[in-house]
Amino acid sequence: MKSIAQRLIDWIEYRTGLETAIKNFLFEDIPASSGWHQVFGSVAVFLFLVQALSGLLLAFNYAPTPGDAYNSVKYIITALTGGALIRGLHHWGASMMIVVVVLHMIQVFIYGAYKRPREATWIVGVILFLITLGFGLTGYLLPWDNRAYWGTIVATQLVSKTPLIGPYLTRLLGGEGSIGVVTFARFFALHVLLLPPLATSLIALHVFLVRKHGVAPMPNDHGATKKFFPEQVFKDTVAIFVAFVILFVMAVVAKVPLDRLADPTDSSYIPRPDWYFLFLFQILKLFGGSLELVGSVVLPALAVAALVLVPFLDRGEIKRLAQRTVAIGVVVFGLLGWTGLTLTAVITTPKSSAPSMEEEEEVQEWQQLTPEELAGIGYFRREQCSSCHNLANKAPKVGPNLAATAIRRTPAWMIDHFKNPSMLVPGTSMPPIDLDDEQLAALASFLLKLSPSNAQVLNSAPTFPVEGAMVYKANQCGTCHMANGEGMKIGPELNGLFLRRTKEWVEEHLRNPQTHTPDSPMPSYKLSPTNMDRLLTYLFSIPRIKPFSMVQLRKAAPSLR
Amino acid sequence: MDRRTFHLAFIYGIWSAIAAILALPAAVYLLWPPRSKKETDWEDVGSLTQIGLKTPQEIVFRRNRIDGWKIISEKVSAWVVKMSDKEVVAFGPQCPHLGCAYHWVQQKHEFLCPCHTSTFSIDGEVLSGPAPRPLDRYETKIEGGKLLLGSVQKSTESGS
Numbered sequence: 180m181k182s183i184a185q186r187l188i189d190w191i192e193y194r195t196g197l198e199t200a201i202k203n204f205l206f207e208d209i210p211a212s213s214g215w216h217q218v219f220g221s222v223a224v225f226l227f228l229v230q231a232l233s234g235l236l237l238a239f240n241y242a243p244t245p246g247d248a249y250n251s252v253k254y255i256i257t258a259l260t261g262g263a264l265i266r267g268l269h270h271w272g273a274s275m276m277i278v279v280v281v282l283h284m285i286q287v288f289i290y291g292a293y294k295r296p297r298e299a300t301w302i303v304g305v306i307l308f309l310i311t312l313g314f315g316l317t318g319y320l321l322p323w324d325n326r327a328y329w330g331t332i333v334a335t336q337l338v339s340k341t342p343l344i345g346p347y348l349t350r351l352l353g354g355e356g357s358i359g360v361v362t363f364a365r366f367f368a369l370h371v372l373l374l375p376p377l378a379t380s381l382i383a384l385h386v387f388l389v390r391k392h393g394v395a396p397m398p399n400d401h402g403a404t405k406k407f408f409p410e411q412v413f414k415d416t417v418a419i420f421v422a423f424v425i426l427f428v429m430a431v432v433a434k435v436p437l438d439r440l441a442d443p444t445d446s447s448y449i450p451r452p453d454w455y456f457l458f459l460f461q462i463l464k465l466f467g468g469s470l471e472l473v474g475s476v477v478l479p480a481l482a483v484a485a486l487v488l489v490p491f492l493d494r495g496e497i498k499r500l501a502q503r504t505v506a507i508g509v510v511v512f513g514l515l516g517w518t519g520l521t522l523t524a525v526i527t528t529p530k531s532s533a534p535s536m537e538e539e540e541e542v543q544e545w546q547q548l549t550p551e552e553l554a555g556i557g558y559f560r561r562e563q564c565s566s567c568h569n570l571a572n573k574a575p576k577v578g579p580n581l582a583a584t585a586i587r588r589t590p591a592w593m594i595d596h597f598k599n600p601s602m603l604v605p606g607t608s609m610p611p612i613d614l615d616d617e618q619l620a621a622l623a624s625f626l627l628k629l630s631p632s633n634a635q636v637l638n639s640a641p642t643f644p645v646e647g648a649m650v651y652k653a654n655q656c657g658t659c660h661m662a663n664g665e666g667m668k669i670g671p672e673l674n675g676l677f678l679r680r681t682k683e684w685v686e687e688h689l690r691n692p693q694t695h696t697p698d699s700p701m702p703s704y705k706l707s708p709t710n711m712d713r714l715l716t717y718l719f720s721i722p723r724i725k726p727f728s729m730v731q732l733r734k735a736a737p738s739l740r
Numbered sequence: 741m742d743r744r745t746f747h748l749a750f751i752y753g754i755w756s757a758i759a760a761i762l763a764l765p766a767a768v769y770l771l772w773p774p775r776s777k778k779e780t781d782w783e784d785v786g787s788l789t790q791i792g793l794k795t796p797q798e799i800v801f802r803r804n805r806i807d808g809w810k811i812i813s814e815k816v817s818a819w820v821v822k823m824s825d826k827e828v829v830a831f832g833p834q835c836p837h838l839g840c841a842y843h844w845v846q847q848k849h850e851f852l853c854p855c856h857t858s859t860f861s862i863d864g865e866v867l868s869g870p871a872p873r874p875l876d877r878y879e880t881k882i883e884g885g886k887l888l889l890g891s892v893q894k895s896t897e898s899g900s
Contacts, residue, residue, distance in 0.1 A: 250809040251809045253809065254809035260775070261768045416754050416755065419758070423758055427761065635813055
């Protein structure tokens with residue numbers, strides 16, 4: 180009587196032939212000389228599977244739009260258990276994939292395993308190598324942090340400089356000079372819809388071709404063979420295990436960078452591609468001016484062409500390893516060149532001062548308002564507008580709901596309306612607002628910022644910073660200082676002040692600017708203790724990042740259901 | 741143990757280990773609830789004087805909810821019953837059977853769920869139909885004559 184397991188296997192085998200297929204695959208004859216040097220292909224396939232799994236898991240919690248991508252990645256690594264590990268696997272797995280694929284190519288190259296009849300296997304391999312790079316390039320954009328944004332800007336600009344087809348390629352990648360929703364969608368589609376099935380089918384073809392021609396024998400084999408399973412599979416498994424342990428430790432220990440949210444106005448950012456593209460980046464520096472095309476297009480194209488042509492240039496019989504001095508020389512030369520270029524690029528990269536996400540504070544939506552808009556909330560409260568107006572969503576009081584209507588008016592209309600309500604809206608019971616022009620402008624700009632979706636959040640701005648913003652406006656700090664993109668740049672920008680100074684320092688500085696900075700043109704301010712406290716609270720609530728666009732924020736902020 | 745047996749044991753062992761080490765974090769990642777700062781927000785839904793005694797009234801209000809990586813502001817409703825001037829009950833808007841929206845039928849003096857005809861009394865107890873437990877209730881608080889609603893608490897089989 181057979182065991183249940185055996186009967187199940189027999190049942191499946193009889194109907195599908197699966198067991199025979201697996202056995203045919205595993206018990207293939209391979210040359211007797213096969214061994215440790217041939218493990219890299221299997222490791223690459225394994226890493227590809229890890230990338231597929233971790234990529235799939237990431238996609239379960241990832242939103243591929245510029246408005247959401249960054250927040251969802253942040254959510255994955257901070258809110259989800261194991262999320263950081265999975266992102267780590269995907270990130271370091273990508274790097275490791277490049278390493279292993281290159282090692283695989285070097286091995287095949289040194290052994291001359293691409294020779295007739297294995298030219299097609301080699302060419303498919305070269306295409307797979309390019310696809311691996313394509314994965315790296317398209318995946319780089321997806322976290323939508325500064326690193327991703329600026330790195331991709333450079334890449335797409337390079338593409339656009341290709342002779343003849345440059346403009347078309349740019350259009351294909353969805354951007355003409357800028358990166359936005361379209362580019363993002365294209366990169367995402369390439370990364371998860373086009374490249375994976377393409378890679379999978381080419382891997383299948385590659386393995387099929389290896390099987391069709393058999394593993395390349397060495398001259399000293401003299402036709403002797405052994406079985407693929409279990410001896411070579413054992414060696415492959417050892418190599419895969421080593422690779423997996425390294426990858427896993429990297430994913431646990433090494434922090435995957437997530438910069439600040441992509442900021443097109445951040446002129447301090449130093450864009451760099453991922454390490455495996457650094458040599459190309461360095462080559463670009465060598466060919467300046469009119470020779471730029473040489474570095475960006477001609478050399479890479481020649482390199483790819485050379486790779487494809489390798490089996491047609493080197494057509495002799497397969498030789499012993501010791502006799503392949505030219506091939507070894509080419510590899511050594513190539514590695515030296517690559518290392519030199521990469522090291523130069525690393526050494527010449529200035530240390531980036533850009534703080535990463537971990538140092539980033541939680542920024543509330545009200546903190547993104549300009550001083551004027553924030554002060555507007557103060558006037559809104561002081562004038563008790565809410566006794567006649569709701570902001571949104573609730574039943575209208577005597578006056579209309581402001582978040583719904585204000586958007587349709589111009590600031591000028593609103594200021595006129597505030598001063599003399601019945602002139603513009605005959606029959607209204609609204610009393611004139613007794614504020615000066617500047618204060619009315621602040622009120623108007625706050626009301627214009629309102630939308631049904633943000634009304635609640637904005638209205639919840641804490642009292643102290645709001646009143647601080649009113650003190651800020653009353654003392655016209657904005658005529659010299661920039662805060663959240665509003666004001667002049669005569670004095671230092673106030674975004675991120677809380678990182679640079681203590682409250683005591685700023686307070687002293689306000690009272691007597693020359694104490695800390697003797698040649699400061701700033702006048703001294705005599706504020707009441709309460710107003711000083713309010714102003715300081717406000718100044719220290721200005722986020723480090725200046726919001727580059729409220730449109731962007733709206734997308735990331737609570738959406739209306 | 742001969743060479744071949746060792747190879748086989750190693751291959752099966754390592755591949756099982758790799759599969760387990762990958763599957764475990766994947767399962768945790770997909771199944772564990774996300775970490776989030778969860779505090780009850782009390783929403784002011786209006787003055788108590790607007791609600792008639794022992795007359796269920798549907799109140800629609802807005803509240804913020806954490807939805808993945810976003811905080812969304814969404815419209816929710818509650819069936820509010822003023823039992824006395826001091827006591828107010830607010831029922832969650834979904835039938836505890838399969839989540840349909842039920843409503844108050846004044847003529848019959850009961851809540852009716854149109855999906856599978858569960859009916860509930862004015863205090864939320866199941867009168868008929870497949871509903872497994874009484875209506876869920878919001879946490880309620882009365883401050884200065886205003887009704888504040890917290891989060892919906894799941895009712896228990898025996899009553900709330």
